[in-house]
Amino acid sequence: MSTKSQWSDRRRRFQDWPHYRWAVLGLTMAGIASTSFPITVLSASLPEIANDLQTSESAVSWVQTAPLIAMAVGTPIAGKFGDLYGHRRLYLWGYAFATGFTVLTAVAWNVGALVAMRTLGSLIGAATLPASMAIIMTVFARRERALALGYWSAVTAMSPAIGVAFGGFMVDAFGWRAIFYIQAVPSLIALLAAIPLLPDTARKPEVRFDVGGAVSLGVAVTGLLMAINRGPEWGWGHPLVVAGLAVSPVALAVFAVVERQTADPLFPLEFLARRGFVIPNLVTFLGHMAYMGTLVVAPFMLERSFGITEVSQISAALIARPVGFSVGAWYAGRVESRIGGRTIMIVGALTMSAALAATGAFALVGSLVGVIVLLFVAGVGQGAIRTPAVAGVANSVDDADLGVATGSLQMIGHIGAATGITIMITVLGPSDSSERFFAIFLLAAVIASASAFSARWSPALGAARSARAGRQG
Secondary structure, eight states: OOHHHHHHHHHHHHTTSTTHHHHHHHHHHHHHHHHHTHHHHHHHTHHHHHHHTTOOHHHHTHHHHHHHHHHHHHHHHHHHHHHHHOHHHHHHHHHHHHHHHHHHHHTOOSHHHHHHHHHHHHHHHTTHHHHHHHHHHHHSOHHHHHHHHHHHHHHHHHHHHHIIIIIHHHHHHHOTTHHHHHHHHHHHHHHHHHHHHSOOOOOOTTSOOOHHHHHHHHHHHHHHHHHHHHHHHHOTTSHHHHHHHHHHHHHHHHHHHHHHHOSSOSSOGGGGGOHHHHHHHHHHHHHHHHHHHHHHHHHHHHHHTTOOOOHHHHHHHHTHHHHHHHHHHHHHHHHHHHHOHHHHHHHHHHHHHHHHHHHHHHHHHTOHHHHHHHHHHHHHHHHHHHHHHHHHHHHTSOGGGHHHHHHHHHHHHHHHHHHHHHHHHHHHTTOOOHHHHHHHHHHHHHHHHHHHHHHTTSOOHHHHHHHHHHHHO
16 A cells, blocks of 8 residues: 555544544644744844844834735635645645745845745745635534634634743843744644644646636735835835836736636636625725724834833733634634624624724823723624634635635735724824824724624525525535
C-alpha cells in the first residue's frame, strides 16, 4: 500500500471518532489563533521596529497596511481555489508557506524585507481562513454550524489579547523579532497535527480557475484599499491615491463583465440575488466600519483625553474589545439555533451602537472605567454579529461554494474596516478635544444602527434553512 493510501486510511479511521468534528474544530482554532495573536502587540511595537531598522514610522506602517490589502485580495481567491482543488490541500500548503514566511519575517534585515515577508505570508496565509471555515462547515451539520463558528470566532478574537498579555513581555525582554519566533512554534505544531487529522473535501478538477475574474477583482480591491488607507496620510490628490480611486471602479466593471461571460466564474453573480448572502455582507461591512474605526481611534482618545502614554497601559485597556468580541461570538453561537441569526444580528448591532454612543459620553466626562467597560460591551455586540453573519452566508450557498462565499465575506469585512478607519481618523485629525471624540463615537453609533436596520431584511431562520435544504435536496 502506498504512503498516500496509508494516510487516507488513517484519516478515515479518525473520522469514525465520536467527537471527530470537535477535534477538527479545535485544531483549526489553534491554527488560526497562532497566526492572529501577534496583530495587536505588533501594532504596539511599530515604533521600536522603526528604530531598530533605522526607518521612519510612516515606512514601517506598511507592516500593517500591506498585509491587510493582501488578505483582502487573497481571501476570496483562495476560497475559490479550495472549492476547486480541495480545502484540506489549500489549508496545509497555505499554512506551511505562511509558517515559513513567519520565520523569514523574524530575520528581516530592513524594512523592505520586513514588509515583503509579512505581505507574502499574509497573502498565502489568507488561504487558511476560508479553508478552515469550509472544513468546519463540512464536518458540522447545518444546525450546528453557528455553534461551531461561535467557538471559532471566540478563540480567534481572544488570540490578539493573549498576544498582548504574553507577547508584550517577550518583546520587552528579547525585542520585536521574538513575536515571530514565538508564532512559528505553535504554527508548526498545528500544521503537523493537521496532516493526519483534517478531512478531504470535494474537488472540481474539471473546472478551470477563472484567472480573468481573479485578476480584475484583485486590481479593484487593491486600488480601493490602497486609496482609502493611504489617502488621509498622503493626501487625496496624491497620484497613487487618485489612480487607486480611478482604477478600482473600472476593474470592478471588468470583473462583472468577465463573470457574466465565463462558464465557471470566480464569484457566481447569482449570489447577489440572495438576501441570505447580501444582507450578512452588508451587516458585516457596516459593523466593521463602526467597530474597527473606533478601535483605531481609541488609543488616541486614551492618550489625548486621559493622558495615558505607556503602550503597555493602552494595550491593556484595549484588551476589553477582543475579550468582549469573544464573549459575544461564543454566546451567539450557543443561542442561534433557538432565536435565529436575524434577531442576534439586530440585537448585537444595537448593543454596539448604544455602547459606542455611551463611550463618547464617558470620554466627555472623563470616566476611564466607564470607557473600558463600554469597549467590552461594544466588543460583545460586534462578536454577536459575526457568528450569525458567517453562518448565514454559508447557509445561503451550496457546499461546493463555501470557500469563495466565506472568503468574500472576509474581503467585505476588510473593506469596511479600512473605510471606517479612514473616515474616523480623518475626522479626528490632530484634535485632542473630548468633544471631537464624542462626535466620532456618535458617528460610529449611527453606522452601527444602520447595520442593525440592515439586519432586519435578513431571511428568517426557518426560511433560510428551508431554502438551503431545498437546493441541496
